[in-house]
Amino acid sequence: MALLEVKNLEVKFPLRQGELTALRDVSFSLDRGERLGIVGESGAGKSVAAFAILNLVSRPGYISGGKILFEGRDLAGLSRSELRTIRGNRINMIFQDPMMTLNPVLTIGTQMIECLRAHRRITPAAARQLAIEKLRAVSIPSPEARIDQYPHELSGGMRQRVVIAIALLTDPSVIIADEPTTALDVTIQAEIMELLLELCEHNNVALILITHDLGVVSQVTQRAIVMYAGRIVEEGATRRIIDSARHPYTQGLINALPERTRPGQRLNQIPGVMPSLMDIPQGCAFHPRCQLRIDACQQQLPAYSGSEHARVACLRVDEQERAQ
Amino acid sequence: MIAFLIRRIGQALVVMFVISLLSFSIQDNLGDPLRELVGQSVSEAERQALRDQMGLNDPFLAQYWRFLRKAVQGDLGNSYFFKRPALEVIMEKFPATMELVLGATLIILLLSVPIGVYCAINPRSWFTRVMMGLSIVGISIPVFLTAIMLIYLFSIHLGWLPSYGRGETVMIGAWESGLLTWDGVLHLILPSIALSSIMLPLFIRLIRSEMMEVLEQEYIRFAWAKGLQRRRIWFLHALKNTLLPVITVGGVQIGTMIAYTILTETVFQWPGMGFLFLEAVNRVDTPLIIAYLIVVGLIFVVTNTVVDLIYGLVNPTVKLTRGLA
Numbered sequence: 001m002a003l004l005e006v007k008n009l010e011v012k013f014p015l016r017q018g019e020l021t022a023l024r025d026v027s028f029s030l031d032r033g034e035r036l037g038i039v040g041e042s043g044a045g046k047s048v049a050a051f052a053i054l055n056l057v058s059r060p061g062y063i064s065g066g067k068i069l070f071e072g073r074d075l076a077g078l079s080r081s082e083l084r085t086i087r088g089n090r091i092n093m094i095f096q097d098p099m100m101t102l103n104p105v106l107t108i109g110t111q112m113i114e115c116l117r118a119h120r121r122i123t124p125a126a127a128r129q130l131a132i133e134k135l136r137a138v139s140i141p142s143p144e145a146r147i148d149q150y151p152h153e154l155s156g157g158m159r160q161r162v163v164i165a166i167a168l169l170t171d172p173s174v175i176i177a178d179e180p181t182t183a184l185d186v187t188i189q190a191e192i193m194e195l196l197l198e199l200c201e202h203n204n205v206a207l208i209l210i211t212h213d214l215g216v217v218s219q220v221t222q223r224a225i226v227m228y229a230g231r232i233v234e235e236g237a238t239r240r241i242i243d244s245a246r247h248p249y250t251q252g253l254i255n256a257l258p259e260r261t262r263p264g265q266r267l268n269q270i271p272g273v274m275p276s277l278m279d280i281p282q283g284c285a286f287h288p289r290c291q292l293r294i295d296a297c298q299q300q301l302p303a304y305s306g307s308e309h310a311r312v313a314c315l316r317v318d319e320q321e322r323a324q
Numbered sequence: 325m326i327a328f329l330i331r332r333i334g335q336a337l338v339v340m341f342v343i344s345l346l347s348f349s350i351q352d353n354l355g356d357p358l359r360e361l362v363g364q365s366v367s368e369a370e371r372q373a374l375r376d377q378m379g380l381n382d383p384f385l386a387q388y389w390r391f392l393r394k395a396v397q398g399d400l401g402n403s404y405f406f407k408r409p410a411l412e413v414i415m416e417k418f419p420a421t422m423e424l425v426l427g428a429t430l431i432i433l434l435l436s437v438p439i440g441v442y443c444a445i446n447p448r449s450w451f452t453r454v455m456m457g458l459s460i461v462g463i464s465i466p467v468f469l470t471a472i473m474l475i476y477l478f479s480i481h482l483g484w485l486p487s488y489g490r491g492e493t494v495m496i497g498a499w500e501s502g503l504l505t506w507d508g509v510l511h512l513i514l515p516s517i518a519l520s521s522i523m524l525p526l527f528i529r530l531i532r533s534e535m536m537e538v539l540e541q542e543y544i545r546f547a548w549a550k551g552l553q554r555r556r557i558w559f560l561h562a563l564k565n566t567l568l569p570v571i572t573v574g575g576v577q578i579g580t581m582i583a584y585t586i587l588t589e590t591v592f593q594w595p596g597m598g599f600l601f602l603e604a605v606n607r608v609d610t611p612l613i614i615a616y617l618i619v620v621g622l623i624f625v626v627t628n629t630v631v632d633l634i635y636g637l638v639n640p641t642v643k644l645t646r647g648l649a
Contacts, residue, residue: 056549080554088551095549100542105564105640115550150640166550 001072002029003206004053004091004174009066011045011052020277022048022061023230029308030174035200035207037221037238039214039253041274045230046210047096050176053208054087070174089119091174092167094196097183098159102151108135108162109147115169134165138195157188164196168203175200176208181216193220214257218242223309226250229275229285236310246312246321248290284315292316332632336625343621344395347614348388391614400618401611405604410615414597418619419499420490421585421596427516429578432524440531441566444539445558456532459525467584471518471591478514486511488593515592519584523577530573535566568639575631579624 011023023045030036038046051057053068055075068075075086095101103111112131116122122130128147135143138161151159160180167175180196181189197220200207209221217224217238224241226234226249234247245251252270254260261267272289275281281288287297296315304311305318314320358371366374375381379390391401403410443452462470479487490502491511502508538544539562547557586598593599597616604612636642 054549056545058545084551084553086551088549093546093549095542095546097542101546103543103547103561103565105568105638106561107640114552114556118550118552118556152641163546 002069003032003034003071004030005067005069006049006053007067007069009049009052009068010064011048011057011061012064013061015060017278021064021230021280022057022277023052026066026227026230026232028225028232028235030206030208032173033200033204033206034223035197035209035221037217037224038208038210038227039212039217039224040227041212043229043274043277044227045277046212046227047178048230049227050093050178050208050210053176054091054093055083056087056093085119088115089170090172091176092170092172094160094163094167094175094177094180096179098156098163099183101163102159104151107148107150108154112147112162112166112169115166119170131165131169134169135162137168137199138162138165140165156184157192160184160188160192161195164192164199168199168205171203172205174206174208176210178210179212180209182211182213189216196220214242214253226253229280230277231285232313233286234312234314236306236312240310246317247286247314248292248316249286252289284313292320328633328636332629336629339625340618340621344392344614344618345388347617347621348391349384350613351387351610395618400615403604403609403612403615405607405609405612410609410611411619413612414600414615414619415498416500417595417597417600419501420594421582421589421598423502423512424515424519424585424588424594424596425578425581427512428519428523428581431516431520432527436524436527436531437563440528441535441558441563443528443532444535444566447536455528459528462521462525465521467518467522467587468591470521471514471588474514474518475591485514487514490595515588515594518591519581519588522584523581526577527570527574531566531570534569535562538562538565541565564638568635571631571635571638575627575634579627582620582623 006029007027009023009026010021013020013022026045026049028036038049040046048057048061052063053075055063055078057063063076066076070086070091075083078086102108109128109131112134113124113127116127116130117124132143132147135146140146140158140161146154146158151162154162164180167177175196177196181192184192193216196207199205207220209217211217221238224236224238225232226241226245226247228249234241234245234250236246241250242254245254249270252268255268256270258267270289275285275288281298283296283298283300284290284293284302287293290297294316300315302313302315304313306312358366358374379387382390394401398411399409400411402408403413406413439455442449443455446452475487478485486507489511491507492505493500493502493508494504495501496504502512544557544562547561552561582598585594585596586602588594589596589599590602597619601613601616603609604616
């Protein structure tokens with residue numbers, strides 16, 4: 001049995017102009033110790049999917065359908081206090097911007113110790129000791145002094161290390177990292193990513209990495225999911241997706257990588273922009289931007305073809321593959 | 325800390341200098357103090373002589389310089405009416421006003437925080453709707469009207485609470501306190517409610533809107549993701565951040581409340597500084613008016629400094645202790 005299994009997840013936002021479907025029919029699974037990437041442009045629904053797992057979709061959004069099975073229990077059906085035993089304990093999160101994630105008026109120590117105290121019986125002194133250990137594990141220099149400092153006394157990279165330390169405090173089974181390096185300096189991004197990868201491997205923590213950076217996905221994850229307009233369009237082993245993407249959208253993303261262009265040449269790009277979730281095109285949501293579209297793409301929502309962990313939602317995938 | 329205090333004291337001196345200049349410049353424009361000071365039988369020549377003797381005919385700057393020289397020694401002139409040092413007269417009334425402000429502040433603190441927090445957490449509940457409606461009404465009704473309605477309801481109609489004066493008081497050194505006798509406390513209730521009637525709804529709305537904004541912050545979402553209890557998220561993570569701007573605004577507002585005491589004290593015949601000030605205006609008792617303005621200005625400066633100190637203690641990003649504030 002998979003550790004985490006998301007089945008037909010649907011998330012809606014009731015707005016004044018009508019109900020917006022941010023996620024439709026999203027299904028994926030995650031095994032113990034596995035690292036899964038979720039890729040897509042801004043607004044594709046990656047973050048919504050991540051937050052929905054812990055039922056933390058920002059209001060007024062809500063989970064309108066589907067199941068989130070964690071060790072066989074449906075998280076969407078849990079009471080608030082039952083969910084609390086999972087949140088921050090078994091499934092932990094790392095947020096995008098470390099400048100905003102830590103509470104500015106509480107010390108690092110307070111924000112770490114409270115996690116431990118919320119989930120297990122532990123004395124404040126023992127919790128503090130454990131927190132210092134975890135700070136050391138994320139390579140924060142002189143953790144005994146840092147623990148009593150406030151977030152503003154630390155740099156962005158250091159703060160994200162603290163957030164990672166918080167995520168590791170309770171020895172979780174899963175860490176969900178929502179663009180953990182996007183807000184950081186490029187020089188620090190690689191450092192933080194490497195640290196996260198190493199700690200997940202070392203502690204056998206499964207990782208869901210949400211990012212728009214295909215380079216990061218290829219370095220860190222074993223399997224990847226590509227999302228477009230709230231739906232999964234392709235899933236497969238990360239290597240295979242990078243080497244031979246099957247969905248035209250994924251192909252477009254990979255072609256847009258600067259490495260795929262010779263110096264001096266214009267960068268490749270996918271024409272057009274992702275549709276607003278308020279009016280997703282009929283049929284395949286990608287068809288207005290797709291160079292391979294046929295008339296059927298405008299009417300028919302493409303079903304998934306392939307196996308559970310190597311699937312693609314495109315009507316033209318067979319023709320394409322025959323042509324190759 | 326010390327550097328901060330020294331800088332604040334410097335600023336306070338400048339502010340006090342400006343206040344004294346402004347207060348003193350009303351001297352000539354309030355009417356003729358001699359009309360109140362002497363009877364009608366005194367002739368014009370005698371009045372002129374008296375004016376010369378009191379220095380009222382000197383140039384403005386000369387008068388101000390004389391005033392300032394005495395003021396720094398704690399002498400703000402003699403009240404024309406009481407024939408005693410103006411400062412002494414005011415300080416006698418100071419405890420009454422401070423106890424009234426204290427009563428109102430307590431009401432505001434004890435009610436606005438829980439109500440404001442509740443309204444932020446439950447924006448759709450009926451209680452929130454009622455509170456938001458009532459607070460608009462509360463802000464809109466002038467203090468003297470609230471005071472009169474309170475007297476009508478609780479003193480005349482129900483007969484529960486006294487409607488005027490301070491009741492029985494006790495002297496603690498030079499401080500005349502009404503807080504130590506049951507009668508004094510009963511007398512304090514209605515004036516305190518009346519005085520808080522404008523600030524309380526303002527504080528409820530302020531705390532509610534600040535808290536709602538804080539609850540949208542990423543660190544609150546992270547706190548939920550950490551699986552903390554909601555009590556901890558609301559009353560530690562959110563409230564501490566909410567109170568920062570509230571302290572800044574609130575400190576100034578408590579200073580402003582001293583100004584509102586003039587109305588409240590008048591309606592309730594409360595023997596405080598505000599009541600005294602109004603009488604002084606009627607009597608053209610300029611030294612007393614000036615002394616009042618200076619004392620109130622000083623209270624303002626002191627409360628603001630204290631508020632800044634508290635803010636520095638609550639907000640870790642302000643480092644008073646290292647003299648960098």
